[in-house]
Amino acid sequence: AQSVTQLGSHVSVSEGALVLLRCNYSSSVPPYLFWYVQYPNQGLQLLLKYTSAATLVKGINGFEAEFKKSETSFHLTKPSAHMSDAAEYFCAVNFNKFYFGSGTKLNVKP
Amino acid sequence: KAGVTQTPRYLIKTRGQQVTLSCSPISGHRSVSWYQQTPGQGLQFLFEYFSETQRNKGNFPGRFSGRQFSNSRSEMNVSTLELGDSALYLCASSLGQGATGANVLTFGAGSRLTVL
Numbered sequence: 001a002q003s004v005t006q007l008g009s010h011v012s013v014s015e016g017a018l019v020l021l022r023c024n025y026s027s028s029v030p031p032y033l034f035w036y037v038q039y040p041n042q043g044l045q046l047l048l049k050y051t052s053a054a055t056l057v058k059g060i061n062g063f064e065a066e067f068k069k070s071e072t073s074f075h076l077t078k079p080s081a082h083m084s085d086a087a088e089y090f091c092a093v094n095f096n097k098f099y100f101g102s103g104t105k106l107n108v109k110p
Numbered sequence: 111k112a113g114v115t116q117t118p119r120y121l122i123k124t125r126g127q128q129v130t131l132s133c134s135p136i137s138g139h140r141s142v143s144w145y146q147q148t149p150g151q152g153l154q155f156l157f158e159y160f161s162e163t164q165r166n167k168g169n170f171p172g173r174f175s176g177r178q179f180s181n182s183r184s185e186m187n188v189s190t191l192e193l194g195d196s197a198l199y200l201c202a203s204s205l206g207q208g209a210t211g212a213n214v215l216t217f218g219a220g221s222r223l224t225v226l
Contacts (some may be wrong), residue, residue: 033216041216043114043200090153097166098143098215102152 004093005081006101011024014109019063019078026072032094033074035065038103039087046086047089048075061085112136114218116201122224128189131221133201135182141165141206142184143215144176146197156199159184160206188223196225 007022025031032051036044038086048059056066061084064075074091091101113179115134123129135142142158146196154167159178182203188195199222202215 032213034219036215041220041222043116043219044202044215046214049214061201086209094213097158098155100145100153100155 003068004091004101005086005092005101006089006104008104009102010105011106012107012109013081016080019076019081019085019106021055021076021089021091023065023074023101024072025074025093026092027093027095028060031068032063034072034092034094034098035059035063035076036090036092036100037087044090047076057068081106083108111185111225114201114203114216116218116221118221119219120222120224123191124226125191125193126189129178129191129223130185130186130187131199131201131223133184133186133203135201136216139203139205139216140182141143141204142178142182143204144184144186144202145202147169147200147220149194153200156186156209165206189208191225193225196223198222212221 003026005024035047036048038044038049047063048057050057050067058064063078086109087104088103093099117132123126128176132196141160143158156174162178173189179186198220200220202217204213
């Protein structure tokens with residue numbers, strides 16, 4: 001069965017610090033991978049997607065993610081956290097059906 | 111272009127009642143998926159409709175049902191509501207092209223259901 005694992009249900013960083021949110025998938029073939037962000041009382045918004053064109057994918061709000069086939073990972077990073085980045089982040093994979101990770105809540109401390 | 115519209119945004123029901131939620135997808139999108147989101151269970155897939163046919167279904171009891179109309183608008187219904195049905199119900203639309211890079215889910219803002 002396909003699955004997506006997000007390590008760490010809560011991550012806390014200081015403003016200006018590096019953000020690293022981890023995502024691993026289970027698949028024998030490279031899937032289509034996505035990161036979504038959800039702000040309180042809102043739906044999910046697409047941050048970025050991997051479609052095999054390039055292993056390093058840049059998204060909105062300064063986020064990027066690197067696809068590593070050998071590690072079956074698609075970690076999300078941002079060099080410098082901003083208070084407005086506080087939200088919940090979901091990793092997802094599309095295998096003819098979308099599978100979502102359990103989410104990581106990012107807290108940004110002033 | 112207009113995004114995914116879900117109505118109502120908030121509603122309160124009592125146990126035993128039923129509820130119908132509506133979702134209008136992005137113009138041109140033929141697939142509509144529904145998710146239940148709760149603090150304890152996270153994001154759980156309910157079902158997906160494509161061209162008025164249910165294409166995928168999650169592990170929810172038969173009290174949860176849905177349908178899609180010819181204009182791609184979708185409704186989901188929950189009958190005999192239970193306290194545990196309190197959740198944010200999210201609808202997402204897509205082109206519905208399966209496992210392709212073009213098939214991206216676009217979410218609505220959700221319908222928050224509270225069951226008393």
